[in-house]
Amino acid sequence: MEISVKIESDADGYTGRECPTCEKYFKIKFGTGLPGDPECHCPYCNHTGPQKEFWTKQQIEYAQSVAMHQLSGQFLAQLKKLERRPDPRALISIGFTVKGSPTPVAYYREEELEERVTCAACTMEYTIYGAFGFCPDCGVHNSLQIVNANFDLVLKTLDLAQAAPADLAAKLVDNALEDAVSSFDGFGREHCSTQPFKISFQSIDGAKEKLLRETGFDLADPLDSPAWSFVTEQFQKRHLLAHRMGIIDADYVSKTGCAPSLLGRKVTITDSDVRTLVAHLKTLAGVLYHGVVRI
Ligand SMILES: [Zn+2]
Ligand SMILES: [Zn+2]
Secondary structure, eight states, X not given: OOXXXXXXXXXXXXXXXXXXXXXXEEEEOTTSSSSSOOOEEOTTTOOEEOGGGGOOHHHHHHHHHHHHHHHHHHHHHHHHXXXXXXXXXXXXXXXXXXXXXXXXXXXXXXXXXXXEEEOTTTOOEEEESSSOOBOTTTOOBOHHHHHHHHXXXXXXXXXXXXXXXXXXXXXXXXXXXXXXXXXXXXXXXXXXXXXXSOOOOSSHHHHHHHHHHHHOOOTTXXXXXXXXXHHHHHHHHHHHHHHSTTBOOHHXXXXXOOOGGGTTSBOOOOHHHHHHHHHHHHHHHHHHHHHSOOO
């Protein structure tokens, strides 16, 4: 005997999935990605297998409970037909009644997740914990797509700053610089997270040297020397914003070669510098993504 149970999507059209290997949860919109019936990739560990292996424990429990509900309902209905009242005229008569109700259905709700992504490679719509992951349909990792979306948000912040009062505008431009650097750092760490060495991109010079030493890849290659110096200077400015309230210290003077007379002054961060930085970081993210192969 076979009972089919339909697993409904949530109000936004997403269906919950659970990886059979790492048991982590994500959601997909069926039919938005590759045509046909592609295998499913776990966004977190990239385990790949048929869709039927990715049901969540709650969905399986629900399906089993629906089946049990139907079976127990049918069983009770059949027993009910055999119900008998005792015969009042008989000397001895036994009757019986059937009581009880079908076993309950274990309803469930899909969870809300942090990041909604539409895969740039295959258009699959999915939601995951965190931000970075493999597309459940085509398996392409989304780190480059996510960092570019973050860079676009930085540019939107700058657009916002142009229409803001001066003090707020200055703060928004400072934030835009910090966001650009931390987006690149988050992307770089994620992309290199499966490498056998640890790396941070908060100092881009340090990251460049480490990558060169460990993998032979030169991050600075696509930029000419003045452009690379410009990028490293912006990273130094971000360091001042994050740790020195934006006040120029001796370390900044020695690392950037700026005039020592600027010591103790507030560092200058401009809209056009942040825009130029974002353009360079988009280039660097692209070469890092393709140049250092994810293991
Ligand atoms: Zn997994
Ligand atoms: Zn995809």
